[in-house]
Amino acid sequence: MRSFSEFGNDLYTGKRSIEIVGRQKTWYAVSAVLLVLASMGLFVRGLNIGLEFRGGSEFRISSITNFNGFEARAKTALGTVNPGSNVVVTKTTDAVRVQTEKFQSTLQTEKVKAALAHEFNVGVNSISANTIGPSWGASVSQQAITALVVFLILVSLLLAAYFRTWKMSIAALIALAHDLVITVGIYALAGFEVTPASVIGFLTILGYSLYDTVVVFDKVRENTLEAEGNGRLSYSQAANQAVNQTLVRSINTSVVALLPVASILGIGYFLLGPGTLLDLSLALFVGIAVGTYSSIFIATPVLADLREREPAMKELKKRAARFQAAQARKESTATSDGDPLSADDEGMRDVVHASSGGGATARPVHPYVQTGPRNQPKRPPKSKR
Amino acid sequence: MAINPHNRGPLRTMSVLILLIVGLYGLLGAVSTWGTAQRTPKLGLDLSGGTQLILTPKVVGNQQINQGQILKAVDIIRARVNGSGVTEAEVSTQGGKDIVVSLPGTPDAATVNSLQKSSQLRMRATLVEAPTTPTPVPTATGPSPLKPTGQATSGSKASSSATTAPKSGFPPALSAATKPAPTAKPTAVTPAATPTPAPATGAKPKNPSDLAWVTPALEKQLANLNCADPKSVEAIVDDPAKPMVTCDAERPLKYILGPAEVFGTEISNATSGQQTTQGGTTSGIWEVRLDFNSAGTKSFCDLTSRITSLPSPRNQGAIVLDNKVISNPVPQQALCAGNASITGSFTAASSKVLADQLKFGALPLSFSLQTSDQISPTLGGDQLTRGLIAGAIGLLLVVAYSLFQYRALGLVTVSSLLIAGLLTYGAVTLFGWSTGFRLTMAGVTGLIVSIGIVADSFILYFERVRDEVRDGRALRAAVETGWNRARRTILISDAVNFLAAVVLYALAASNVRGFAFTLMLTTIIDIVVVFLFTHPLLSILATTKFFGEGHKWSGLDPKRLGARTATYAGRGRVTIAARRAAATEGTPS
Secondary structure (H helix, E strand, C coil), rough: HHHHHHHHHHHHCCCCCCCCCCHHHHHHHHHHHHHHHHHHHHHHHHCEEHHHHHHHEEEEEECCCCCCCCCHHHHHHHHHCCCCEEEEEEEECCCEEECCCCCCCHHHHHHHHHHHHHHCCHHHHHHHEEECCCHHHHHHHHHHHHHHHHHHHHHHHHHHHHCCHHHHHHHHHHHHHHHHHHHHHHHHHHHCCCHHHHHHHHHHHHHHHHHCCCCHHHHHHHHHHHHHHHCCCHHHHHHHHHHHHHHHHHHHHHHHHHHHHHHHHHHHHHHHCCCHHHHHHHHHHHHHHHHHHHHHHHHHHHHHHHHCCHHHHHHHHHHHHHHHHHHHHHHHHCCCCHHHHHHHHHHHCCEECCHHHHHCCCCECHHHHHHHHCCCCCCCCCCHH | CCCCCCHHHHHHHHHHHHHHHHHHHHHHHHHCCCCCCCCCCCCCCCCEEEEEEEEECCCCCCCCCCCHHHHHHHHHHHHHHHCCCCCCCCCEEECEEEEEEEEEEEEHHHHHHHHCCCCCEEEEEEEEEEEECCCCCCCCCCCCCCCCCCCCCCCCCCCCCCCCCCCCCCCCCCCCCCCCCCCCCCCCCCCCCCCCCCCCCCCCCCCCHHHHHHHHHHHHHHHHCCCCCHHHCCCCCCCCCEEEEEEECCCEEEEEEEEEEEEEHHEEEEEEEEECCCCCCEEEEEEEEEEECHHEEEEEEECCCCCCCCHHHHHHEEEEECCCCEEECCCCCCCCCCCCEEECCCCCHHHHHHHHHHCCCCCCCEEEEEEEECCCCHHHHHHHHHHHHHHHHHHHHHHHHHHCCCCCHHHHHHHHHHHHHHHHHHHHHHHHHHHCCCCCCHHHHHHHHHHHHHHHHHHHHHHHHHHHEEEEEHHHHHHHHHHHHHHHHHHHHHHHHHHHHHHHHCCCCCHHHHHHHHHHHHHHHHHHHHHHHHHHHHHHHHHHHHHHCCCCCCCCCCCCCCCCCEEEEEEEEEECCCHHHHHHHCCCC
16 A cells, blocks of 8 residues: 555655644534534433343343234233333344333233233243343442542553653543543444443543553654754644654554454354443444544644643744744745745754755755854853853 | 574563463463363353353242342342352342352352352250260260350440350250240241151140250251261251251251241341440450341340250350351340340451351342253353454454555564464463463453554554654664664553553453453563564564565565665764655655
């Protein structure tokens, strides 16, 4: 895939640059829309909470010969015993699953089984009834929330210690919250069932989303330190360059992480049917995809916004603007068609420039030759020292 | 063949890995040959097949079971299963009254018994006590061989408590005396001694401590009871309305006990702790405190006020759990305040055990094993096969993608993944032996997911090396500088993953623990493989002609990566050749 690796080259050198940090308002707007949709899904539609959380009864009716109108028939059967109860009927390949709120008594369960058996014309033995007490789900949720809080505290400490700035922790956690809300929102909107296994999946997303963010931030730190040293790029520009340079990496790591999850998802969906495997992989798939988006489009712009407020970074921005203006002037005087975009990073490693005229045979001339005397280091006046 | 001096370091590093693998598999081979380990990972219930027990509450008489009791029973059985060290056991109710226990593997009879049986707690009066060996038939007036050594302490909490002698003595055998007591429970039937009804004495027992309960049949039963034989113990019948013959749970004693008087349900709470003196300081003496509900208070009051004045064996109460006497305290006075404390030679641990037994024993039901379904290994095997298919497809996709993206470098990914797989297999098997870790579907999912996460580390490294090549570095230099920079990123991102897995493992519910565990394991293995295999391998490959000179298919072709000529630009700087080329061609973007 020649074009892809060339794309990577261009992104790395800055020949091609996607404006990500600079257009943060666009991404924030996109994410805001997504978040609003997600929370609408969450609060209006609500999550499809699995039986394990609600507590309830599940009836599986197997060896059915006639599936016609199974939903209505199941509801009718239940209505005779327990009118007005909330009934969910789903059909798997060879069985019908009926879920309902918990029945008060064993007697009622037996009645429902009898009614269903009569309705679907099967023996009572073909119906398995499964009642789950609400305590199980409550304890799982409790554990999940504890896990979430403990993880967030530990990971912010770890990141703050590693990056030596709490702002990176904050930006990473904002991206994390973003991922979680959107993933849960997708669950609500699509009506996927939330089981204890998907809760674990959500928690695993936390790890993965941060993994991606950390990779990008590591490069951001490297680039911005360099920019702070030489004053040729503002913080946002350096961060943007970092995102561009890690873009191919992010895409590759995400694709590679998604491939096995996708294969589990496929096998789970087509061969195994609902269960731990499918729940886990679905949550992971959605989460990894959203996590990749957020580490590029949310985490880094948020970080840049946070850092740009610092006086030192404002100073850096001015220095970078002065330097870039000077570069641009040189470019425009030196060549007829300048390349203002790539001028950004030109100063970083590239000290060889094209000579005037743009002729292919022209001998490269060192830029200092064109701009006259070299800048001497300035000594600040005594009062400033 | 002479070793390229550049390769000495990497080869040394790789030999560490080889030692590690040899050590891992050597240990595995050793414990599977001479120990109890198996050569394949232990599989969980959903993969290997397992046993599903359905327990149905057994009621004596016409008691009614309500939903609350069932839920409580589920909690207690779950605690018991987890306490027995079985991982990923699931306990749930089915059909409103059955309790389903899923156990991985085939549980031994003892585990099954402990689940279904140890559920009834009753207090009875002791009628006859006898040593188990060498089984002399107790005589009517046996001499007391030993005085109870347990220190009977007087109640510390004003009126409420009282106390009892502890388990450590050998209370005397049998003596005869009767004393009327107000509430004798067994009103219904003539005390039918279990095998043959008619009481030998002919007299109706006036109260539960009345020796008239002791029939020759019961005595014969007592003589035949062999506490060391599980079958014999199994046969003990615990009917609350009748006297029973039973064994002591710890000491070599057996008893004939009167009908049940206080029931476990009547104990509202049981706690353990150090006795407090009136001054409020702890005395250092461990005690088990009991609280009774109103019915329990009355029955316990009756029991204690009757037996305190009786001669030695019969002044003991007997707390019967799991058909065995777990404690036989001697009340010092009538206890009618609704609570009591048991003291004796308890330690912190033993008092807690007794308190827990009393609390759990409050479970009102015993269970009969309704069905014991073996989940067929074929079904489990089916699941495993499908899981493995998913893994294989995932692996193939990752391999294909990395070959596509990284050409020959992709082969490094493939071999690293194979090494990681080898380590994981060995580690999972070894953990199965050492900590009883069982691979479940969730664990398999974790392993498959980790393929991608492990491969991510290689991508981080490769991309970094490519960046350096783009900067114009020679490949050997690029491999080293790239490694120095990628190493940090790999470590921190793996640290984040590991942290997530640890938190999940510590706090997750039992059925997904396997997932967190495999994630944790593979994160560590990932670091091992990257440090000890991928990096040295790449260093060695960099000295080859194919990679070092950037062959078209090596994935590190400087031309393809845009560094057409690496140019030294003076002062330690190199040019980005592509930029220069673009500029000289006059085609800036």
